[in-house]
Amino acid sequence: MHMDRDEIAGRLAASGYIADGELATAISLMQLLRRPLLLEGEAGVGKTEVAKALASVHATELIRLQCYEGLDQSAALYEWNYQRQLLAIQAHRGENADAIEDQIFSEKYLLERPLLAAIRRDQPPVLLIDEIDRADDEFEAFLLELLSDFQVSIPELGTISAKSIPHVVLTSNGTRELSDALRRRCLYHYVDYPDVDREARIIMARITGAGASLSLQIARMVGNIRKEELRKVPGVAETLDWAAALVGLDIRDLHDDPEAVHETLMCLLKTHEDKSRVTREVTERLLGKVA
Amino acid sequence: MSCCGTPFTFDESDEVSRLVSGKLAAFLRTLRDNAFAVGLHEGQDAAALMAAGYAERPGLLRSAFKHLFSARKSDWEKFDGLFDAFWLGRRVRSRSMTMGSAKVANSPSLKNLHNNKPERTGESAMDQIASGDDAPEDRAGEGRMEGASRADNISEVDFRKIADPAQIEEAHAAASRLAKTMRTRLTRRDLARRHGYRLDLRRTIHSNISHGGVPIDLKKRQRKEKPLRLVMLLDASGSMSMYTGVFLRFIHGVLDEFREAEAFLFHTRLAHVSDAMKEKDAARALDRLSMMAQGVGGGTRIGECLQTFNRWHAARVIHSRTCVMIVSDGYETGDAELLGREMAALGRRCRRIVWLNPMMAWEGYAPEAAGIKAALPHVDLYAPANTLKSLTALEPYLAKL
Numbered sequence: 001m002h003m004d005r006d007e008i009a010g011r012l013a014a015s016g017y018i019a020d021g022e023l024a025t026a027i028s029l030m031q032l033l034r035r036p037l038l039l040e041g042e043a044g045v046g047k048t049e050v051a052k053a054l055a056s057v058h059a060t061e062l063i064r065l066q067c068y069e070g071l072d073q074s075a076a077l078y079e080w081n082y083q084r085q086l087l088a089i090q091a092h093r094g095e096n097a098d099a100i101e102d103q104i105f106s107e108k109y110l111l112e113r114p115l116l117a118a119i120r121r122d123q124p125p126v127l128l129i130d131e132i133d134r135a136d137d138e139f140e141a142f143l144l145e146l147l148s149d150f151q152v153s154i155p156e157l158g159t160i161s162a163k164s165i166p167h168v169v170l171t172s173n174g175t176r177e178l179s180d181a182l183r184r185r186c187l188y189h190y191v192d193y194p195d196v197d198r199e200a201r202i203i204m205a206r207i208t209g210a211g212a213s214l215s216l217q218i219a220r221m222v223g224n225i226r227k228e229e230l231r232k233v234p235g236v237a238e239t240l241d242w243a244a245a246l247v248g249l250d251i252r253d254l255h256d257d258p259e260a261v262h263e264t265l266m267c268l269l270k271t272h273e274d275k276s277r278v279t280r281e282v283t284e285r286l287l288g289k290v291a
Numbered sequence: 292m293s294c295c296g297t298p299f300t301f302d303e304s305d306e307v308s309r310l311v312s313g314k315l316a317a318f319l320r321t322l323r324d325n326a327f328a329v330g331l332h333e334g335q336d337a338a339a340l341m342a343a344g345y346a347e348r349p350g351l352l353r354s355a356f357k358h359l360f361s362a363r364k365s366d367w368e369k370f371d372g373l374f375d376a377f378w379l380g381r382r383v384r385s386r387s388m389t390m391g392s393a394k395v396a397n398s399p400s401l402k403n404l405h406n407n408k409p410e411r412t413g414e415s416a417m418d419q420i421a422s423g424d425d426a427p428e429d430r431a432g433e434g435r436m437e438g439a440s441r442a443d444n445i446s447e448v449d450f451r452k453i454a455d456p457a458q459i460e461e462a463h464a465a466a467s468r469l470a471k472t473m474r475t476r477l478t479r480r481d482l483a484r485r486h487g488y489r490l491d492l493r494r495t496i497h498s499n500i501s502h503g504g505v506p507i508d509l510k511k512r513q514r515k516e517k518p519l520r521l522v523m524l525l526d527a528s529g530s531m532s533m534y535t536g537v538f539l540r541f542i543h544g545v546l547d548e549f550r551e552a553e554a555f556l557f558h559t560r561l562a563h564v565s566d567a568m569k570e571k572d573a574a575r576a577l578d579r580l581s582m583m584a585q586g587v588g589g590g591t592r593i594g595e596c597l598q599t600f601n602r603w604h605a606a607r608v609i610h611s612r613t614c615v616m617i618v619s620d621g622y623e624t625g626d627a628e629l630l631g632r633e634m635a636a637l638g639r640r641c642r643r644i645v646w647l648n649p650m651m652a653w654e655g656y657a658p659e660a661a662g663i664k665a666a667l668p669h670v671d672l673y674a675p676a677n678t679l680k681s682l683t684a685l686e687p688y689l690a691k692l
Contacts, residue, residue: 005351021354022354022357022358025351025354025355025358026358029340029355029358029359032339032340032343033336033339033340033359035336037358040363040364074493079493080492080493080496082492082493082496085496086496089496089500089503090503093503097500097501100500101500104496104500133607156497173606174606174607175606175607176607176610177607177608180328180362183328183362183363184328184330184332184333184362186362187358187359188358188361188362188363188366188367189358190361190364190367190368231602
């Protein structure tokens with residue numbers, strides 16, 4: 001089932017994800033070349049959302065693996081159900097040890113974790129490996145192997161091959177440099193902060209009650225704030241929070257209530273330093289630039 | 292483009308597709324020259340893409356190739372320019388162009404091409420040594436093979452320290468000793484915790500089936516100890532020129548030995564040089580280095596460089612067991628207050644900050660400069676580093692971290 005670029009762009013839009021032009025190309029390439037897609041970008045630019053949108057484009061399940069330091073096979077791939085195994089051993093006490101072993105290391109006692117689940121579905125799911133840079137090097141190497149063979153060997157059970165090849169999306173925040181091998185295996189897409197127009201459309205799509213003019217004002221304001229010298233530049237998620245807050249306070253136009261605008265900036269500015277840098281005067285200056 | 296040296300292997304295909312695949316091969320070579328990691332596999336995929344109809348729409352093809360060939364943000368950003376230059380004949384930003392040609396000139400497999408375009412190679416060499424402060428990086432390669440050809444351009448700069456081969460050797464030895472001390476220390480820690488602190492249920496159950504499932508023989512596991520990471524920030528400004536060479540060699544040694552090390556150069560700007568320094572071929576490494584050190588001159592803006600570091604690199608290169616080593620004389624020409632602020636921010640992030648000041652051992656030196664005064668409160672260890680001996684003296688300190 002290969003979709004061309006325009007069809008994908010259409011479906012992305014229908015699912016509520018406002019993509020930049022190149023993302024649709026990336027997704028159609030994923031299908032054509034059967035390669036995973038590596039998304040990089042600042043925190044909060046909507047990398048994870050891409051995977052969700054992709055799942056809805058293909059009308060399939062999204063399986064998510066959140067990486068963290070110390071993530072190992074038992075949390076990512078599979079784990080035995082120890083409680084049931086212990087019970088089974090007690091219940092079969094006195095029987096032949098080999099027979100018990102065969103029994104408790106069977107599929108019945110196997111717990112699927114995201115990676116195993118992703119290759120055992122009949123319909124190819126979307127596998128989102130989130131923040132791969134937080135996992136250790138060893139896990140990255142293991143993942144590389146899985147992504148090339150799509151089969152897993154479980155010592156007690158044997159080799160399990162993929163029933164279907166999942167659509168794999170990896171995201172990285174750049175807290176660690178990824179290996180060249182992993183980078184080479186993947187298609188690469190850099191997710192940037194959206195431009196004003198796209199951000200306004202995102203706000204309109206996501207926040208009910210945000211009118212066209214307010215959305216545009218918010219997007220411009222956020223664009224201006226991003227240009228300031230900040231420790232933590234606000235992402236799209238923060239923009240949406242702020243838009244929701246403004247809509248909730250029933251503000252139709254940013255110029256109506258500069259006071260409220262300044263006070264709700266806490267949705268965007270997340271460090272003390274940034275907060276104290278964007279003073280009332282700065283807010284007013286930035287507001288002045290917003291038509 | 293000048294690098295169409297790839298042999299055609301498509302004898303049976305017709306003339307047109309031969310031309311196209313030849314051109315594609317040349318494009319791949321161009322990408323490789325511009326530090327893209329492009330393998331055979333990518334080439335095949337690119338051919339498949341062109342066959343799938345992308346070739347008819349150049350805009351789409353560019354976007355498709357961009358996803359396929361890029362592997363990091365820097366690739367992503369320079370790809371469009373390269374593509375346009377190659378396929379559409381537009382001028383690419385001169386910087387990428389220079390980078391490509393400089394490397395072609397040094398790549399042994401392309402020696403024959405080298406002769407065909409001497410004027411361009413000459414140009415790029417001029418670019419790199421335009422300012423005198425570039426010299427330390429170039430000069431540091433003098434002990435190695437091809438870098439020597441640049442030596443006469445910078446002959447007026449005095450570099451006694453690095454010219455002595457025995458001392459170069461010693462710098463390398465000091466670095467590898469440092470690495471070894473660390474390795475033994477880590478092993479000792481592992482032994483102390485041999486019994487682990489977390490039950491490994493899977494292996495416990497497996498080995499206790501014969502006891503009727505009663506866990507008598509417990510299997511445990513332990514977390515792997517994170518190795519100490521060393522992040523080096525080297526001041527390459529004019530006032531440090533006497534020492535830059537030695538420290539570059541030292542950094543090269545450290546990057547060789549440590550799996551966990553990162554290096555940055557700074558003067559008025561900050562440059563990430565780990566990748567360049569890891570380059571096996573010394574001449575290529577120094578070529579890349581001098582490219583990054585472009586725009587040297589004037590003073591040192593340590594504060595601004597640290598700000599850049601904190602904002603763009605710190606999250607990636609600093610983890611909970613990181614020691615940041617700043618090598619600088621602390622003569623700040625920028626805003627000393629900013630330096631203090633950024634040092635505080637850096638101190639919050641990493642485990643230790645070591646400031647090595649080669650001037651410290653000079654007679655009558657006192658940390659009077661505004662920069663060093665602002666920075667010192669946030670520094671954990673302030674040590675001299677004018678001799679190899681003083682470098683070696685750092686070992687015990689790092690080993691304790």
